[in-house]
Amino acid sequence: xxxxxxxxxxxxxxxxxxxxxxxxxxxxxxxxxxxxxxxxxxxxxxxxxxxxxxxxxxxxxxxxxxxxxxxxxxxxxxxxxxxxxxxxxxxxxxxxxxxxxxxxxxxxxxxxxxxxxxxxxxxxxxxxxxxxxxxxxxxxxxxxxxxxxxxxxxxxxxxxxxxxxxxxxxxxxxxxxxxxxxxxxxxxxxxxxxxxxxxxxxxxxxxxxxxxxxxxxxxxxxxxxxxxxxxxxxxxxxxxxxxxxxxxxxxxxxxxxxxxxxxxxxxxxxxxxxxxxxxxxxxxxxxxxxxxxxxxxxxxxxxxxxxxxxxxxxxxxxxxxxxxxx
Amino acid sequence: xxxxxxxxxxxxxxxxxxxxxxxxxxxxxxxxxxxxxxxxxxxxxxxxxxxxxxxxxxxxxxxxxxxxxxxxxxxxxxxxxxxxxxxxxxxxxxxxxxxxxxxxxxxxxxxxxxxxxxxxxxxxxxxxxxxxxxxxxxxxxxxxxxxxxxxxxxxxxxxxxxxxxxxxxxxxxxxxxxxxxxxxxxxxxxxxxxxxxxxxxxxxxxxxxxxxxxxxxxxxxxxxxxxxxxxxxxxxxxxxxxxxxxxxxxxxxxxxxxxxxxxxxxxxxxxxxxxxxxxxxxxxxxxxxxxxxxxxxxxxxxxxxxxxxxxxxxxxxxxxxxxxxx
Numbered sequence: 001x002x003x004x005x006x007x008x009x010x011x012x013x014x015x016x017x018x019x020x021x022x023x024x025x026x027x028x029x030x031x032x033x034x035x036x037x038x039x040x041x042x043x044x045x046x047x048x049x050x051x052x053x054x055x056x057x058x059x060x061x062x063x064x065x066x067x068x069x070x071x072x073x074x075x076x077x078x079x080x081x082x083x084x085x086x087x088x089x090x091x092x093x094x095x096x097x098x099x100x101x102x103x104x105x106x107x108x109x110x111x112x113x114x115x116x117x118x119x120x121x122x123x124x125x126x127x128x129x130x131x132x133x134x135x136x137x138x139x140x141x142x143x144x145x146x147x148x149x150x151x152x153x154x155x156x157x158x159x160x161x162x163x164x165x166x167x168x169x170x171x172x173x174x175x176x177x178x179x180x181x182x183x184x185x186x187x188x189x190x191x192x193x194x195x196x197x198x199x200x201x202x203x204x205x206x207x208x209x210x211x212x213x214x215x216x217x218x219x220x221x222x223x224x225x226x227x228x229x230x231x232x233x234x235x236x237x238x239x240x241x242x243x244x245x246x247x248x249x250x251x252x253x254x255x256x257x258x259x260x261x262x263x264x265x266x267x268x269x270x271x272x273x274x275x276x277x278x279x280x281x282x283x284x285x286x287x288x289x290x291x292x293x294x295x296x297x298x299x300x301x302x303x304x305x306x307x308x309x310x311x312x313x314x315x316x317x318x319x320x321x322x323x324x325x326x
Numbered sequence: 327x328x329x330x331x332x333x334x335x336x337x338x339x340x341x342x343x344x345x346x347x348x349x350x351x352x353x354x355x356x357x358x359x360x361x362x363x364x365x366x367x368x369x370x371x372x373x374x375x376x377x378x379x380x381x382x383x384x385x386x387x388x389x390x391x392x393x394x395x396x397x398x399x400x401x402x403x404x405x406x407x408x409x410x411x412x413x414x415x416x417x418x419x420x421x422x423x424x425x426x427x428x429x430x431x432x433x434x435x436x437x438x439x440x441x442x443x444x445x446x447x448x449x450x451x452x453x454x455x456x457x458x459x460x461x462x463x464x465x466x467x468x469x470x471x472x473x474x475x476x477x478x479x480x481x482x483x484x485x486x487x488x489x490x491x492x493x494x495x496x497x498x499x500x501x502x503x504x505x506x507x508x509x510x511x512x513x514x515x516x517x518x519x520x521x522x523x524x525x526x527x528x529x530x531x532x533x534x535x536x537x538x539x540x541x542x543x544x545x546x547x548x549x550x551x552x553x554x555x556x557x558x559x560x561x562x563x564x565x566x567x568x569x570x571x572x573x574x575x576x577x578x579x580x581x582x583x584x585x586x587x588x589x590x591x592x593x594x595x596x597x598x599x600x601x602x603x604x605x606x607x608x609x610x611x612x613x614x615x616x617x618x619x620x621x622x623x624x625x626x627x628x629x630x631x632x633x634x635x636x637x638x639x640x641x642x643x644x645x646x647x648x649x650x651x652x
Binding site for chain 1: 329394395396398400401402404405408409418419420422464566569595596597598599603
C-alpha cells in the first residue's frame with residue numbers, strides 16, 4: 001500500500017503541517033527537516049500527488065500593497081520581500097496604492113478574487129473593514145483593530161536611542177519635529193521614546209508636531225526654529241522630514257553637525273551600494289521583510305492562527321549630521 | 327440576427343482590431359471611438375460575449391522585469407508604468423531580476439508559462455535568445471538583435487545638451503566619466519553626443535571610460551582627476567557616477583559649482599516630492615512609461631506588428647552643481 005503523508009508524519013513524530021511544509025519547500029528547523037526526509041525515504045513516500053493538489057488551490061503569489069514604489073523606504077522593503085519570497089518559491093505582486101485608500105480597497109478586493117495566497121501591506125489609511133479575515137494578511141507598522149498580525153520596528157527604543165546619541169554628542173537643547181496622523185500607528189512611539197529618554201536624562205524637549213496632511217511644513221519649521229534658536233539637537237519622525245529641516249537650517253545659515261546635530265528615522269539609502277542620506281535610526285528592512293514573509297507563510301500554512309506582533313530592532317547609523325565620537 | 331463584431335467594423339469603416347480595442351477599453355483616436363460607438367448603438371451590438379472570450383485568453387497582467395526595484399530610477403519607472411497600465415485596466419507584475427541574467431531567464435520562462443499578456447524589460451544582460459517572439463515584449467534602452475521593439479531616451483542629444491550647458495557656463499576643460507559594458511546599449515550614445523558637441527565647439531574632451539563591472543572606481547576616478555587638475559566641466563554616464571565623482575572631488579578639496587561643474591544623467595529623485603540629487607540630463611520617465619505601455623498594448627492587440635524604436639526627449643535640470651546663468 002502506498003504511504004500517505006500521515007504515515008510520514010507518524011514515523012517522523014511531527015505534525016501533518018510540518019510534513020507539508022517540507023514537501024512544499026518551506027523552511028523548517030534543520031533537525032525537523034532531517035527527520036521528515038528520513039521518514040519519506042524509509043516509506044518511499046511520493047509527495048507529488050499532494051503537492052499537485054496544493055498547487056491547484058494555491059497561486060504561490062503574494063501581494064505587497066504599498067503607498068508608492070517611488071520612495072527608497074518602500075522600494076527597499078519590496079526588494080527584500082521579493083528576495084525572501086523567492087527563497088520560498090513564491091512570486092511577488094506589487095500593488096502601488098499611490099497613498100489612496102480607494103485604490104487600496106480596490107486592490108484588496110481584486111486580490112481576494114484573484115486568489116493570491118496572502119497579502120503584506122503598508123498602509124496608513126483606514127481599510128480595517130476591507131481586510132477579509134479569510135485571507136492571510138500581515139501589516140507593517142499599522143495596528144489594525146481587527147484580528148491582523150503585524151510586524152513593526154522597535155520605534156520606542158529608536159526614539160530613546162536618538163536622545164541618547166544626541167546627548168552623548170553634547171546636544172543641550174533637544175527638539176522633536178514630526179507629523180501626526182489621526183490613525184493609530186506605531187510611528188507615534190518614536191516621539192514617546194525620545195521624550196521619555198530625554199526626561200530620564202533630565203533634559204527638556206521642544207516639540208513641533210504638525211498635523212497631516214502637512215500644510216506648508218517648511219514655514220512651520222522655520223517659525224519653530226526662529227522661535228527657539230537655542231535648539232542644537234533634533235530628532236525627526238523620519239529621514240525626509242530631517243532633509244526638510246536641513247534645508248530650512250541652511251536658509252538660516254546653520255550647518256550640521258557644526259551648528260546643530262540632527263538624527264532622522266528610517267535609514268534611507270538610494271540603492272544598495274549608496275550611503276545613508278543623514279545620521280539616522282535605521283530600520284532593519286531586511287529583517288522586517290524576513291519576519292513579514294515568515295509570518296505570512298505561517299498564516300498561509302495555518303501553522304500560525306492567532307494574531308501576533310513581531311518587533312524588529314533598530315540601530316543608529318552615522319550619516320554626517322552628527323559629531324564623530326572619539 | 328444578432329450583430330457581430332464584423333458588422334460593427336464594416337459599418338464603422340474600421341478594422342476588427344479597432345472594434346476590439348474600443349470594446350475592451352483601450353485607447354483609440356476620439357473620432358474613431360465615436361464612429362465605433364455609433365455603429366454599436368445602431369446595430370444594437372452586445373460585446374459581452376466577445377469580451378468574455380477575450381478574458382479567458384488574457385490575464386490582463388503585464389510583467390515588468392527590472393534589475394532591481396531598490397534604485398530611484400527603476401522605482402520611478404515602475405511607478406509610472408503601473409499608473410499607465412491601471413488607466414488601461416491592466417495590472418502590473420514587477421520582477422526584480424537583481425541584475426542576474428539567470429533570474430531574468432527564469433522569470434521570462436515563468437511568465438510565458440503563466441500567460442502574462444506581455445513584458446516590459448530593462449535588462450543589461452544577454453537574454454536575446456530567451457525572448458520568445460510569441461510574447462509581446464518591449465525593451466527599454468537595450469537594443470536586442472532579435473525582432474524586439476524598444477523605447478529609449480534621446481541619449482545622443484542628451485550628451486550634446488550636457489556639453490552645451492557646461493560650455494555656456496564657462497567650463498574650459500571638459501571631461502567625460504563613465505563605464506562601458508560589452509553589450510550593445512543606448513547609453514553609449516551619451517558619450518558620443520557629448521564629445522561630438524564639444525568638438526563642434528572646438529573643445530577637447532578628456533575621457534575616463536571604465537570597464538564594467540567596475541573595479542575600484544573611486545581610485546580610478548581619483549587618479550584621473552589628479553592627472554588632469556585643469557578639468558572644470560564634467561559629464562558622467564549617470565547620476566550615481568556623478569555622486570562618486572563629487573565624493574572624490576570632496577576628498578581633493580574641490581566643491582561644485584565653485585571649483586568645477588558637473589552634470590549627471592538620469593534625473594534621479596528620491597521620491598515624487600523630492601529634488602534632483604544634482605544637475606542632470608533628466609530622462610522623462612513618465613513619457614517613457616507611457617510610450618512603453620502604449621507600444622506593448624499595440625503589440626498585444628496586434629495593431630503593431632513590426633519592430634519599432636521610440637525615442638523620448640531629455641531635458642536639463644539644475645540641481646546645484648552647475649552655475650546659475652543670469
